[in-house]
Amino acid sequence: MGLPMSVPGNRSRWLPWHAALVFGFLYLPIVTLIVYSFNGPGVGGFPPRNFTLDWYRELFADDAIWTSVLNSLFVALAAVAISLALGIPAALALDRANFPGKVLFRRLVLLPLILPGIITGLSLLMLFREADVKLSLMTIILGHGTALISVATTEVFAGLQKLDRAQEEASLDLGANYWQTFWRITIPNLRLSIIGAALLIFTLSMDEIAVSFFLIGRDNTLPLEIWGRLRRGITPEINAISTLIFVFSLAAIVTWYRLRVRAESKLEIAAELVETGP
Amino acid sequence: MFSRAYRIAITLPPLVWVILFLLLPYALLFCYSFWSVSAVQTIIHSWTLDNYRELLRVNVYLQTLFRSMWIAARVTLFSLLLGYPLAYYLSFYAEKRKEFFYQLVIIPLWVSYLVRAYAWKTILGSDGVLNTLLQYVHLTSHPLNFLLYSPFAVVLTLTHIYTPFTFLPIYAALEHIPRNLIEASHDLGAPPLQTFWRVILPLSIPGVLAGATFAFVLSLGDFLAPLLLGGPSGIMISNIVVSLFGAAYNWPLGAAISFCMLALVIGLLFFSERLEKRWGFR
Numbered sequence: 001m002g003l004p005m006s007v008p009g010n011r012s013r014w015l016p017w018h019a020a021l022v023f024g025f026l027y028l029p030i031v032t033l034i035v036y037s038f039n040g041p042g043v044g045g046f047p048p049r050n051f052t053l054d055w056y057r058e059l060f061a062d063d064a065i066w067t068s069v070l071n072s073l074f075v076a077l078a079a080v081a082i083s084l085a086l087g088i089p090a091a092l093a094l095d096r097a098n099f100p101g102k103v104l105f106r107r108l109v110l111l112p113l114i115l116p117g118i119i120t121g122l123s124l125l126m127l128f129r130e131a132d133v134k135l136s137l138m139t140i141i142l143g144h145g146t147a148l149i150s151v152a153t154t155e156v157f158a159g160l161q162k163l164d165r166a167q168e169e170a171s172l173d174l175g176a177n178y179w180q181t182f183w184r185i186t187i188p189n190l191r192l193s194i195i196g197a198a199l200l201i202f203t204l205s206m207d208e209i210a211v212s213f214f215l216i217g218r219d220n221t222l223p224l225e226i227w228g229r230l231r232r233g234i235t236p237e238i239n240a241i242s243t244l245i246f247v248f249s250l251a252a253i254v255t256w257y258r259l260r261v262r263a264e265s266k267l268e269i270a271a272e273l274v275e276t277g278p
Numbered sequence: 279m280f281s282r283a284y285r286i287a288i289t290l291p292p293l294v295w296v297i298l299f300l301l302l303p304y305a306l307l308f309c310y311s312f313w314s315v316s317a318v319q320t321i322i323h324s325w326t327l328d329n330y331r332e333l334l335r336v337n338v339y340l341q342t343l344f345r346s347m348w349i350a351a352r353v354t355l356f357s358l359l360l361g362y363p364l365a366y367y368l369s370f371y372a373e374k375r376k377e378f379f380y381q382l383v384i385i386p387l388w389v390s391y392l393v394r395a396y397a398w399k400t401i402l403g404s405d406g407v408l409n410t411l412l413q414y415v416h417l418t419s420h421p422l423n424f425l426l427y428s429p430f431a432v433v434l435t436l437t438h439i440y441t442p443f444t445f446l447p448i449y450a451a452l453e454h455i456p457r458n459l460i461e462a463s464h465d466l467g468a469p470p471l472q473t474f475w476r477v478i479l480p481l482s483i484p485g486v487l488a489g490a491t492f493a494f495v496l497s498l499g500d501f502l503a504p505l506l507l508g509g510p511s512g513i514m515i516s517n518i519v520v521s522l523f524g525a526a527y528n529w530p531l532g533a534a535i536s537f538c539m540l541a542l543v544i545g546l547l548f549f550s551e552r553l554e555k556r557w558g559f560r
Contacts, residue, residue: 015367019379022364025438026386029397032407033389036400043400046410090292097285105293108300114492115543116499118516119536122523123303126310126533146299149292178284207390209502214523223392230396230506234403242393249388257381 030246037239044234055236065241068225075141075221076205080198082145087152087197088190094153095160110154112147117210120147125214136217143211148201155200159193192263199256203249307540310533319527329534339518339535346514349433350498354444356437357493358486361445365485366478369452380449383442391439395503398435402426402507427509435507436497443496444489451485452478483557491550495543515539 036043040050112120124143171181209223312325333339372379401407402425409421463473501516522532
């Protein structure tokens with residue numbers, strides 16, 4: 001592979017400016033959010049003045065928010081477990097099994113990814129109503145888990161396409177059973193896809209609101225708690241919690257990115273060694 | 279190489295789950311749309327076309343649906359206008375900074391959707407950041423009220439949210455264009471602009487379609503941004519559904535509207551898939 005090649009000649013002047021503008025547009029609300037979380041008089045008013053940590057103090061004393069954070073963490077972890085437990089076999093099935101309705105199955109699994117959340121949320125609400133299931137965090141977990149099987153399936157399926165089946169074949173030939181092969185060969189080889197999927201599902205679930213909106217019982221998840229407060233008006237506490245979440249997700253992305261780069265560079269080095277010989 | 283038992287073991291659990299928690303609920307949505315609600319607010323499980331008749335009879339439903347489609351179309355257009363040149367710049371000119379810029383586009387996706395919508399509200403409000411800034415530099419003497427609680431605010435916010443989503447497939451499509459095609463076009467004497475129109479753009483169409491479908495469908499069904507920033511003139515079709523499932527308590531009518539949305543979305547997906555196949559590599 002050579003160096004990335006540019007289009008010859010056409011070094012347009014306005015493209016970098018356009019790019020700068022788009023980045024400005026993407027980051028303006030985020031920067032505003034963070035700046036005003038430290039603003040004395042609260043949200044709004046230019047220029048920002050009277051730097052303060054009061055909103056963070058208020059936030060840390062706010063039990064309702066932290067309860068909802070715990071609820072969200074619980075929901076997200078459970079959703080990761082469900083969607084991986086079903087998404088990994090679903091990806092394997094799409095890769096290795098043939099059964100009637102396979103195309104329909106694939107479309108159905110992926111549908112919640114592209115469908116507006118309101119439709120999935122409402123449909124599940126009707127199911128729970130007809131089955132006389134009381135709404136609670138459990139129903140939200142079921143909703144998230146089911147909707148996010150799509151993410152697990154796509155990520156793991158992509159990983160499977162790069163997987164060398166010879167290893168699994170060798171394992172089976174050497175007398176390991178399918179169960180052992182699955183845990184010792186398939187899963188470790190899909191490690192990166194699975195971790196990637198888990199992180200993605202976790203964040204998506206933490207942020208999910210359209211499905212939760214309809215399946216909520218008594219206990220709020222964090223986005224629904226925030227939603228409830230927003231309806232009552234603008235409060236700087238929301239800026240504070242959002243800033244904290246932003247910092248945490250940024251740390252998570254950087255960590256994940258480092259992990260992936262390290263793993264991928266190892267793979268690339270190995271590939272180069274194989275190609276060119278030692 | 280895989281035994282029958284293995285194939286059943288990997289297929290059956292997800293298949294059963296998906297039938298139970300996806301197919302069944304969507305089918306139930308369809309059924310509900312033919313049911314009705316009694317005076318004492320219980321669901322009557324007998325079949326009628328009344329809900330669909332109601333949709334055609336009362337203007338507000340179709341009007342709101344068309345308004346939502348118009349809002350979604352604008353969001354799609356603006357997301358493409360912002361996303362395509364950005365993807366083009368990253369793919370062909372960013373060179374060493376490519377990976378960094380790419381991450382820079384992704385990061386806003388990790389900020390909660392709700393929080394970003396809320397941030398726009400704090401910017402656009404009558405005593406919000408933008409209005410006080412304009413007054414601070416003496417561009418206006420009183421706040422501009424059209425900024426918030428208008429379709430404009432909804433389009434702006436949804437464009438902000440879906441630009442990265444349209445960017446991603448376009449960028450992926452541009453990255454997959456074999457660079458020697460571009461070189462060949464250049465060597466054969468095509469000026470850069472012609473190379474763009476005749477080589478790069480056609481090959482990136484599948485990415486554009488994927489991104490556009492995503493932006494259109496998801497903004498069409500959005501109900502949070504309109505509730506937060508739209509005001510009465512920014513109401514969208516999903517807001518009507520939400521109120522039918524809440525205070526208005528007419529689930530069957532809400533189900534009928536949702537089913538129309540579902541049908542519209544699935545139709546669009548099929549349409550864009552066919553177009554993608556037409557434009558993709560043959």
